[in-house]
Amino acid sequence: MNESGKRYTGGCLCGALRYEAEGEPLFTGHCYCADCRKASGSGFIPYMGFASSAVRFSGETLTFTSKAENGGDAVRNSCPVCGSLVFGGKVGKDDSFTIYAGTLDDPSRFRPRTAIFTRNRPPWAVLPPDLTSTYDAMPPD
Numbered sequence: 001m002n003e004s005g006k007r008y009t010g011g012c013l014c015g016a017l018r019y020e021a022e023g024e025p026l027f028t029g030h031c032y033c034a035d036c037r038k039a040s041g042s043g044f045i046p047y048m049g050f051a052s053s054a055v056r057f058s059g060e061t062l063t064f065t066s067k068a069e070n071g072g073d074a075v076r077n078s079c080p081v082c083g084s085l086v087f088g089g090k091v092g093k094d095d096s097f098t099i100y101a102g103t104l105d106d107p108s109r110f111r112p113r114t115a116i117f118t119r120n121r122p123p124w125a126v127l128p129p130d131l132t133s134t135y136d137a138m139p140p141d
């Protein structure tokens with residue numbers, strides 16, 4: 001495998017907001033929480049966690065902050081041009097980001113392992129196969 005084969009790349013619909021992530025994700029899964037559903041207009045958000053040191057972003061972001069289940073801030077970043085939702089986390093502040101896997105250039109590389117907030121899952125949003133763990137809310141640390 002060459003070096004570029006180990007990189008996860010992707011971006012928004014119009015291409016103005018892009019990212020490159022090194023190595024393998026720290027964690028992956030589907031979040032079925034009501035906020036992810038509303039933010040995406042879909043049944044869940046597929047996410048990949050990376051250390052912030054492993055990810056480089058290029059382009060402007062529009063950020064939206066809401067209260068997370070744990071009382072902290074949930075920051076979502078979208079492209080100000082086309083509106084695609086691309087990643088979660090505060091640039092320059094958080095030590096990890098969640099990249100939304102639907103924005104990958106090659107989405108077939110995504111392997112969801114965990115399902116979280118399944119208590120909010122609508123019946124039509126199916127669970128992916130080969131999960132290693134399922135949580136009805138936030139997983140414990």
Ligand SMILES: [Zn+2]
Binds near residue numbers: 015084
């Ligand atoms: Zn865009």
Ligand SMILES: [Zn+2]
Binds near residue numbers: 034037045117
């Ligand atoms: Zn969520």
